[in-house]
Amino acid sequence: xxxPLGKRNRLNPGFRAWGSRMGVVLALLATxxxxxxxxxxxxxxxxxxxxxxxxxxxGILAVGVTLVLLTGGVDLSLGxxxxxxxxVAAHLAHPGxxxxxxxxxxxxxxxxxxxxxxxxxxxxxRVPPFIATLGMMTAARGVALVLxxxxxxxxxxxxxxxxxxDWARVPVPALVLAAVALGAAWMLxxxxxxxxxxxxxxxxxxxxxxxxxxxxVKFLAYALCGALAGLAGVVLAARITTGQPNAGVAxxxxxxxxxxxxxxxxxxxxxxxxxxxxxxxxxxVIGNGLDLLNVSSYYQQIVKGLIIVGAVWxxxxxxxxxxx
Amino acid sequence: MILAAKEVSKAFGGAQALxxxxxxxxxxxxxxxxxxxxxxxxxxVKILAGLHAPDAGEVLVRGRxxxxxxxxxALRNGIxxxxxxxxxxxxxxxxxxxxxxxEPRGRxxxxxxxxxxxxEAVRLLxxxxxxxxxxxxxxxxxxxxxxxxxxxxxxxxAAAAVIMDEPTAALxxxxxxxxxxxxxxxxxxxxxxxxxxxxxDEVFRxxxxxxxxxxxxxxxxxxxxxxDESRLIALMVGRELSGWRHLATQRPRADAGEPLLVVRxxxxxxxxxxxxxxxxxxxxVGLAGLMGAGRSEVAAALFGLAPAEAGEIRVRGAAVRxxxxxxAMRLGIGMVTExxxxxxxxxxxxxxxxxxxxxxxxxxxxxxxxxxxxxxxxGEAAARYGIKADGAGQAVRLLSGGNQxxxxxxxxxxxxxxxxxxxEPTRGIDIGAKAEVHALIAALAAQGRAVLLISSEMPExxxxxxxxLVMRQGGLVAELDPLTVTQEEVLSYAMPVRKA
Ligand SMILES: Nc1ncnc2c1ncn2[C@@H]1O[C@H](COP(=O)(O)OP(=O)(O)OP(=O)(O)O)[C@@H](O)[C@H]1O
Ligand SMILES: [Mg+2]
Numbered sequence: 001x002x003x004p005l006g007k008r009n010r011l012n013p014g015f016r017a018w019g020s021r022m023g024v025v026l027a028l029l030a031t032x033x034x035x036x037x038x039x040x041x042x043x044x045x046x047x048x049x050x051x052x053x054x055x056x057x058x059g060i061l062a063v064g065v066t067l068v069l070l071t072g073g074v075d076l077s078l079g080x081x082x083x084x085x086x087x088v089a090a091h092l093a094h095p096g097x098x099x100x101x102x103x104x105x106x107x108x109x110x111x112x113x114x115x116x117x118x119x120x121x122x123x124x125x126r127v128p129p130f131i132a133t134l135g136m137m138t139a140a141r142g143v144a145l146v147l148x149x150x151x152x153x154x155x156x157x158x159x160x161x162x163x164x165x166d167w168a169r170v171p172v173p174a175l176v177l178a179a180v181a182l183g184a185a186w187m188l189x190x191x192x193x194x195x196x197x198x199x200x201x202x203x204x205x206x207x208x209x210x211x212x213x214x215x216x217v218k219f220l221a222y223a224l225c226g227a228l229a230g231l232a233g234v235v236l237a238a239r240i241t242t243g244q245p246n247a248g249v250a251x252x253x254x255x256x257x258x259x260x261x262x263x264x265x266x267x268x269x270x271x272x273x274x275x276x277x278x279x280x281x282x283x284x285v286i287g288n289g290l291d292l293l294n295v296s297s298y299y300q301q302i303v304k305g306l307i308i309v310g311a312v313w314x315x316x317x318x319x320x321x322x323x324x
Numbered sequence: 325m326i327l328a329a330k331e332v333s334k335a336f337g338g339a340q341a342l343x344x345x346x347x348x349x350x351x352x353x354x355x356x357x358x359x360x361x362x363x364x365x366x367x368x369v370k371i372l373a374g375l376h377a378p379d380a381g382e383v384l385v386r387g388r389x390x391x392x393x394x395x396x397x398a399l400r401n402g403i404x405x406x407x408x409x410x411x412x413x414x415x416x417x418x419x420x421x422x423x424x425x426x427e428p429r430g431r432x433x434x435x436x437x438x439x440x441x442x443x444e445a446v447r448l449l450x451x452x453x454x455x456x457x458x459x460x461x462x463x464x465x466x467x468x469x470x471x472x473x474x475x476x477x478x479x480x481x482a483a484a485a486v487i488m489d490e491p492t493a494a495l496x497x498x499x500x501x502x503x504x505x506x507x508x509x510x511x512x513x514x515x516x517x518x519x520x521x522x523x524x525d526e527v528f529r530x531x532x533x534x535x536x537x538x539x540x541x542x543x544x545x546x547x548x549x550x551x552d553e554s555r556l557i558a559l560m561v562g563r564e565l566s567g568w569r570h571l572a573t574q575r576p577r578a579d580a581g582e583p584l585l586v587v588r589x590x591x592x593x594x595x596x597x598x599x600x601x602x603x604x605x606x607x608x609v610g611l612a613g614l615m616g617a618g619r620s621e622v623a624a625a626l627f628g629l630a631p632a633e634a635g636e637i638r639v640r641g642a643a644v645r646x647x648x649x650x651x652a653m654r655l656g657i658g659m660v661t662e663x664x665x666x667x668x669x670x671x672x673x674x675x676x677x678x679x680x681x682x683x684x685x686x687x688x689x690x691x692x693x694x695x696x697x698x699x700x701x702x703g704e705a706a707a708r709y710g711i712k713a714d715g716a717g718q719a720v721r722l723l724s725g726g727n728q729x730x731x732x733x734x735x736x737x738x739x740x741x742x743x744x745x746x747x748e749p750t751r752g753i754d755i756g757a758k759a760e761v762h763a764l765i766a767a768l769a770a771q772g773r774a775v776l777l778i779s780s781e782m783p784e785x786x787x788x789x790x791x792x793l794v795m796r797q798g799g800l801v802a803e804l805d806p807l808t809v810t811q812e813e814v815l816s817y818a819m820p821v822r823k824a
Contacts (some may be wrong), residue, residue, distance in 0.1 A: 191691050194685050199681055202670035209629060209667040209736065210682040211653040269672050 003265035023314055024261060028285065035289040042292055049171060055284035056173030057082075057140075057232045058240075059277065061162030061260075062176075064186045064228030066276045071120060072201040072268025073129035075222065077114060077136035078229045081249035085110040086145040087153055091211035094159035103160055108227050115226015119219035127308050137252070142297040144245040153243035173235050180228060184210025184274040193220060194195055200224060201268025258283050261311045274293035280309070284305040325387060325483045326516045327372060327403060332381030334367055339714040341367040344381065346541045347535055349516040354507060356531035357520045359560055360754040361726030362703030362712040364525065364540040365520050366408055371488045372518070374398035378621055400475045402484035404476075406491050408725045408752065409665060410470045410521070419445035421462045422477050426790065434510050448476040453502035455616070455820075467662045468494045468615040468746070468780065473502060479510075486510065487518045490725065491750045492526060495612055496663065496780035497815060504530060522726070522754050523781070524553050538562055561756055574807070575788050579607030583641075584774040585657075585743050587626070591634035595621035596798040599635070599730050603743070605676040608765060609751070611778045617795040619778045620662055626776070627659040628652045631649065637742065647684045658741025660733050662748040662778070670733040671721035676702035676712045678720045678731050681737040704736040710757055725799040726753040733761065737768075738757030744768055747778045749810065762788060782811045794818050 003128035007181040061078050068075045075266045089107035092098055114136055121132040143186040163172050196217045208214050233250075236241050262279030264271025286307055325351040332344040332462045342364045349355050357365045370376045370712045372383060374392030385401045392398045403560055409554070412421055419442050420427075428440035454472045462470065471494050478486055492500045507517060507530055519530060527534065527548070533552055536543040536559040541561050582603040589820075591597040596618035603609045611619045611701045625632040628646040637644055646652045652659070658697045661667040669678055679686055679702040687701055690693045702716060709730040713723055720731055729752050736744070746765070768775055779785050785792060786806045792819040794802040802817040 129517050181398075190693050191687060192693060193679065195684065195689065195693060196680075198673060198677075199670050201670050205667050207681075208650050209659070209661055211650040211685075211739075212681075213650055269670065 014100070014113070024263065024275065024282060024311065025190065025299060027311060027314075028278060028282050031282065031285050031289065035285070037321075038289075039292045041287065047288070047292070049169070050289045051281075052121075052174040052177075052286050053171040055280050056171065056177045057236055057251075058234040058254050058258065059177040059230055059280040060173075060180050060235065062276050062280050063180050063257045063273055064225035064232075065186065065255045066259050066262075066264055066271065066273055067197060067254070068225045069256070069264050069266060070197045070201045070268055070271060071218050071221045073134065073203070073218065073221065074256070074266075075115070075118065075132065075225050075229075076133040076252050077118060077140055078225075078232075079248040079251035080137045080140035080144065081111050081114045081226060082233040082236055082251055083245055084114065084140045086237035086247055087144045087148045087245055088151035089160065090156055091147065093156045093160040095155070097157070100159040103124065103233050104231075106164075107237070108230040111230020111233060112223050112227035115229065116219065116223040118226065119222030120235075122222065123215040123218050141245070146166040148243060148245040149315050150245060152245070154241070156237070156241050156243075159309075160234075160238050161234060161241050173239070175228035176231065176235060180231070181273050181277055184224075188272060193217065194197035197221060198269055201265075201270075203269070213298070216301045254283060255280075257308045261308065279311075325349070327387070327518075328384040328387075329368065329372060329378075330382050330676060332368070332378040334364075334371060334379050334382070337714060340540055340684060341507050342371075342540045343541070344379075345537065346381075347372075347542070347545075349518055351484070351514045352511050353521055354511060354517045356527045356528045356534045357518055357537065358527065358534055358556065359537035359543075361730070361752075361757060362708075362724040363537040363560075366489055366539055367540075368723060369405065369489055372398075373403055373487055375405075391589065395460075399481060399483070404481040404483035404485070405487040406474050406489060408489040408493075408722045410467070411472055412462040412465075412470050412473070414461065415811075416462055417459050418456055418462055418465065419458040422448060422458075422473055423480065424477075426480065433505060439615060442481065445476075448480045449473075449478060451502075451506055451522035452476055452506075453500070454499065465670045466494075466620055467751075468496070468499065471495060472499060472615070475506075478745060480508060483515065484516070485516045489520045490522070491519075492521060492523065492754050493637055494748055494780060495809070497782060498614055498819075500526070522752065522758070524556070524755065527556070528553070536560055539660065557755055560667065560754070562785065565804065570631055574615040575762075575769075577790055578609060579785055579789065582605040582773060584639065585626070585776075586638040586641075588636040588638075589606040590622065590625060590637070592621065592625055592630065592632045592634075594798070595630075596625075597793070599795075599800050601793055601800065601803075603776060604776060605772045606769050607779075607790045608769050608775040608777055608784040608788050611795060612782065612785055612792055612818060614813050614820070615780075616797075617818065618798040619795050620796075621746050621749055622795070623776065623778060626652070627657060627661075627745055629659075629661070629780070653739060653741070656742035658682070658736045658739050658743070658746065659745040660736045660747060662751065664728055664732050664751075669720050669728060672719050674717045674718050675706070676716040677725065679734045679738060681704050682735050683740075686739060701738060701751045702734075705738055709734050709760065726757065729753050730757060737764070741773070742775075743774045745776045745778075748780060749777070750779070750781070782814060786811070786814075796820060 041047055065075050069151045085107035088110045089103040092103040092106050117135050118133050121127045122129050165172055195214050199212060199216050204214055236247060258279035259267060259276045262280060263274030264275060290303060325346055328348045331344045331346055332342055333344055345368060359365050371378050374394050374397050383392060383596060422445045423441055428437040431436040442458060449456055452472055456469055462477050475491050522529060531548040534548050535545040579605055583604050586602040588600045590599040594737045599622055613619045624630040626647045628651050637646060644655055675701055678699045687697050720728060733749055743758050750761050765775055777788060789806045792804045792806045793800055794814060795820055797820050
C-alpha cells in the first residue's frame, strides 16, 4: 500500500537535520560542562563574551566556506583574502577621510572580486577548486603586499576600529557573525539559489539535467564566500587597528574544519549553516578552555588536531550505523 | 537447498521492509521473486548476499546458519549478486571493472597479468554474446552496457547461487536471449538462481518457482506452472488490478497536428550520424534499436546533455540551438533520462525536493521558494505515480529502485514539457505503475504534445507508438508502422550488419 506523503513527513526533515548534529551538540554541552566544573570563571559573562568575540572571524569565514563546500568545492584562499581586504579597508580608513561605509564596502568588494575570480576560474576554466583557490591564496597575498608596500597600513580612524568594540555590551563582531549566519541560513532555506546549491553539490549532472545553470550557482557560492572573507578581513583590521598584509595566514583551515565538524559533507550536497555555527562554537570553546586551564599553546595544537579528527570520525561512525 | 532465509525481518528506521519472510533456493532451480516496487525484494536478496544484516531470522547456506558480514563472505560461501543499481568505476576499463577484486595475478607479487585479464573479460562477455569494447572506459558505456558488464561479473565468480536483481531492466531482446542461454547453462551445472524482474513474459520463460512478496510479507511460493499472469498480478497487488490489461491493447490513434520537433541531418562523432525525423503534435514516435545503436545519444543531443556537432533542430518551426538542458527546457523539451543514478536524482535530497527540482522556476516564480506550493505539487505527483516512501522528506537514495524511477518521471512531467523524450521510462517499475505510465503517455499525446519514446521492450514500443523508427549503428535505417510490423521484422532492421 503506497503510503501517501502525509503529515508526519512535515516533521521529518527537521528532525533528521537536528539528529545529524546531535553529536556536535553533545560534544559542545559536555565540553561546556567539564569546563564549568574545572574552572568557574568559564561561565562568567566576561569570559563568554570573550569566546564569542574570538570565534566571530572564524565564524564569518566558516559561513562563507559552507556555501562553497555545499557545492562540492573548496576555498583555500580565505586567509589571503582576509589580509587583502584588511589592507584595502585600512587604506580608506584614515581619520576624517571617508565615511565608515567606504572602507567596509571596499573591503567586502575586494573579497567578492577574489571570490568571483575563483568562481570564474573554476567554472569557465574548469580548473579544480583546490588548485584555483590555491593560486588565489598566493596571488591575493601578493596583491596585499604590493598595495601596502609590505608594511602594515596604520593610522586608522576611530569609526572603523569601533567595529571591533562592543555595542550594548555585545561584541560587534559577534553581531556581524549572527547577521551573516542568519542571512546565509535564510538564503539556503528560502531561495531557489539556495536549493540549487544543494542540488549542484549532490549530483552535478542531475542538476544540469534539471535545467539548473550549474556555472552560475557555483560562481555565486565562490563570490559570496569571497565577500564574507572580505568582511572578516575588515573586522580583523578593525580589531588589530591596522591593515596587515601578513595577517590571516592559514585562516582557511579552521573554518573548513568547523564546517565539516558541523556535518557539511566535503563531497557536497549535505549540511548547512546551523551545523557550521555549532562547529565554530565547539572549536572556540575548546580553545578558550585550554587557555583558561593554562595549557601551553604547543599542547593546544595537539589537542585541537585530535579534536578535529575525532569529532568527524565519531560523526562518520554514527552515520554509517544509521545507514545500515 | 543451497541458500535459504528463515523468518527474516528487516526495518529501516520506522519502515518495516520485511516481516518474517522465509525463502528457499534449490540447486539447479530458477526461483523468481516478484512484487510491486518497494515490496522488499531487493532487501531480501541483499540480506542473502550479506549486504544487510537481518533484524531477526537467519540465513542458511547449504542448511547451515551463517552470518554473512559483507559481500566478500557471501562470495566465499558461493553467493554472487547482480545489483539492481549499477556500481561501475567509471575511470577503469570495462575489463578491469569486470574482474575488479579478482584480477589474475602477474608474475611479480602485487602485479596484474593484463593479458590474462583481457582474455578473461572477452570470454565472459562472449558468454553473453555482448559486443562491448573491453578496453574502453566504463563511463562511456550505456546503461545497457553497464548492466551487461554487471551480469558478466557475477558469472565470472563461479558461484553456487547467483542472485539477479532486475538484470534485464535496460536490456533489449537479443541481450535478454543471450542471458537466458547463460541461465540455462548455469542451471544445467546445478547453480541456483534468484531472479527478480517486473517483466511478466520473462518470469514464465525462466522461472521454475515463483515467490511473491507484498509490503514486506511473503504472500505465496508456488511452482511457476500453477500460476498465470493474472493470478500472479493479483497476488502481487493484493486485489484485482484493472489497469494492467491496457498493457496488451493498442493505444488509439488520433490525427497528428503540425510538426513540433523536426530534426535534420543530426550527427555527433562516433555516436550517430545524419539522423532526420519529425514528431508532430499528438504523436508518439518510438525509437527501436539494440544496445549501442545510438538511441540514447540522439535523445541526449535533443535535450542538450551532449549537443550534436552537425545538423539542425527545429522546434515549432524555428531553428534552435540546444547547448545545454536549460536551453531545451526553455523550448519546452523535457526528458526522462535512462541513467537515474547519473543524470536523474540528487541522492541525498528529499523526495519532494527531487520531484520539484526541474519545475522550480514555474512553481516559484521569483527568487524565493514557496514551500507550500512545492509540497502540494510534490504530494500530488507522489500520489499520482504511486511513489512509496517513508515520508516525502526521506532521502531519495533510500527508495527502492522502481520508486526512484517514478520520481524521475514525476520530476520531468511536473515541468509541463510540450516535447517529451522518454528514455526507458518503465525501467524497473512494477506492472501497476507501468500501466499508469502507459496511460500517461497516451494522455500526453491526447493533450497535443509530442512524445519520443525509447524502450528496450518491443511490445511497449509497438503498442504505444504511432510510428516506429529503427536505429542501427548510429544511423536511422527504417520507419515502420507499428500496426503492421512484427517484432521479428523490427529486429531484422536493428541487427548490425557485420562487415566481411
Ligand atoms: N537503506 C534503506 N534505508 C531506508 N529504507 C530503505 C532502505 N532500503 C530500502 N528501504 C525501503 O524498504 C522498502 C523495500 O525496498 P526494496 O528495495 O527491497 O524494494 P523492491 O521490492 O526491491 O522494489 P523495486 O521493485 O522498486 O526494486 C522500500 O519501502 C524502501 O524505501
Ligand atoms: Mg529492488
